[in-house]
Amino acid sequence: MRFFLFLFLTLNVESSIAERDDVKEFIEFAISNSDLDRDEVLAFIEDAKPSKKAVVLKNNQPEVKATWDSYRNTRVSATRIINGLKFLLDHKILLENVEKDFGVSKFYIVSIIGIETNYGRNYGSFNPLDAIFTRAFDPKSKYWQNELLELFKIAKRYNLKPKNMRSSWSGAMGLGQFIPSSYNSYGVDYNNDGVVDLMDSREDGIASVANYLKVHGWINNALTVEEVEIENRISSLSEFQIDELVLPYRINNFRTKITADEIKDGGLEFNENFSGKITPLLMHQSGKTRLFLGFDNFRVITKYNRSSKYALAVHQLAEEIEKKYYETI
Numbered sequence: 127m128r129f130f131l132f133l134f135l136t137l138n139v140e141s142s143i144a145e146r147d148d149v150k151e152f153i154e155f156a157i158s159n160s161d162l163d164r165d166e167v168l169a170f171i172e173d174a175k176p177s178k179k180a181v182v183l184k185n186n187q188p189e190v191k192a193t194w195d196s197y198r199n200t201r202v203s204a205t206r207i208i209n210g211l212k213f214l215l216d217h218k219i220l221l222e223n224v225e226k227d228f229g230v231s232k233f234y235i236v237s238i239i240g241i242e243t244n245y246g247r248n249y250g251s252f253n254p255l256d257a258i259f260t261r262a263f264d265p266k267s268k269y270w271q272n273e274l275l276e277l278f279k280i281a282k283r284y285n286l287k288p289k290n291m292r293s294s295w296s297g298a299m300g301l302g303q304f305i306p307s308s309y310n311s312y313g314v315d316y317n318n319d320g321v322v323d324l325m326d327s328r329e330d331g332i333a334s335v336a337n338y339l340k341v342h343g344w345i346n347n348a349l350t351v352e353e354v355e356i357e358n359r360i361s362s363l364s365e366f367q368i369d370e371l372v373l374p375y376r377i378n379n380f381r382t383k384i385t386a387d388e389i390k391d392g393g394l395e396f397n398e399n400f401s402g403k404i405t406p407l408l409m410h411q412s413g414k415t416r417l418f419l420g421f422d423n424f425r426v427i428t429k430y431n432r433s434s435k436y437a438l439a440v441h442q443l444a445e446e447i448e449k450k451y452y453e454t455i
C-alpha cells in the first residue's frame with residue numbers, strides 16, 4: 127500500500143507541468159494546429175524541464191554586446207580557417223554535388239557550418255525540448271510556442287525523442303543549427319533515406335544549409351561583400367566614434383539597402399562603382415576602420431541569423447577558407 131501511494135505521488139509531481147495554465151493553453155493550441163492528438167502532445171510536454179541557464183544565455187547574446195574585432199576574432203580564427211579547409215577536403219565530393227544542385231558556394235556552406243557548430247564538433251549542451259520550452263514560456267512567446275509545436279511535429283514525423291536530441295540554448299539543432307520551423311521548411315533528405323536528419327547525416331546537414339540560402343535568394347558568383355578604400359578621416363575613427371557618426375542612412379544595419387551613389391553622397395566616399403542595392407558596413411577591424419559593402423547575398427546570410435556582424439563574419443571566413451583551398455589543391 128505504501129509503495130502504491132509513493133508511486134502515485136511521484137507521477138503526480140512529474141505531470142504537474144501540464145497542469146500550468148499557460149501550458150494548458152499551449153496544449154489546446156498544439157492539438158488544433160497539428161495532427162498530434164492530446165496524448166502525443168502530453169507525452170512530449172511532460173518530459174520538458176525549464177532551463178534557468180538558457181534564460182541567462184539568452185540575455186548575453188554576443189551579436190549585441192561584442193565589438194566587431196572581438197566578435198570576428200572568435201569566429202574567423204586561424205584554427206577555424208584550417209578546420210574549415212579540412213572539413214571541405216573531407217567532404218569535397220559531397221560539397222561539390224551540393225554546390226551544383228543548389229547553386230550555392232561550398233565556401234559559404236562550410237563557413238556557416240564552421241561558425242554554427244565548429245564543423246559539427248559542437249551541437250550545443252542543451253536538448254531542444256527544454257531549450258524551446260524555456261523560450262516559449264519564460265517569458266511567454268507565441269513565436270517560440272509555435273517552434274515548440276514544430277519540434278513535436280519533427281519528433282512525430284521521424285520518430286525522434288526531443289529530450290535525447292542536442293541543441294543550443296536557443297533550440298537550434300544539427301550541423302547548420304536549424305530551429306524547428308526551419309528544419310521543417312528547409313531541411314533536405316539528401317541521402318534519400320526518408321528522414322531529414324540534421325544531427326547524424328552529413329549529406330542532409332550540408333544540403334539543408336545550401337537549401338536555406340538558395341530559398342532565400344542566394345545567387346552564386348554574385349558579389350557578397352566588397353571592401354573599398356576610404357579617406358583617412360573615416361578610416362581613423364574608433365569603434366566608439368563610428369557609433370557617434372551622423373549620416374543620412376543607418377550603417378551596419380542589414381535593413382539599409384541603398385545605391386553606391388547614395389552612400390557616397392551621404393559622406394562615405396569611395397572610387398568604385400557598383401550597381402544594385404548595398405548595405406554599408408563601417409567596421410573597426412585590426413586597428414583601422416574599414417568600409418565593407420554588403421550586396422544581395424550578404425542580406426541572404428542575414429536571413430540565417432539576423433545580424434550584420436554574423437553575415438560579415440561568414441563572408442570573411444568563407445573568403446579565408448577559399449584562399450587556403452586554392453593554395454592547397
Ligand SMILES: [Ca+2]
Binds near residue numbers: 315327
Ligand atoms: Ca536523410
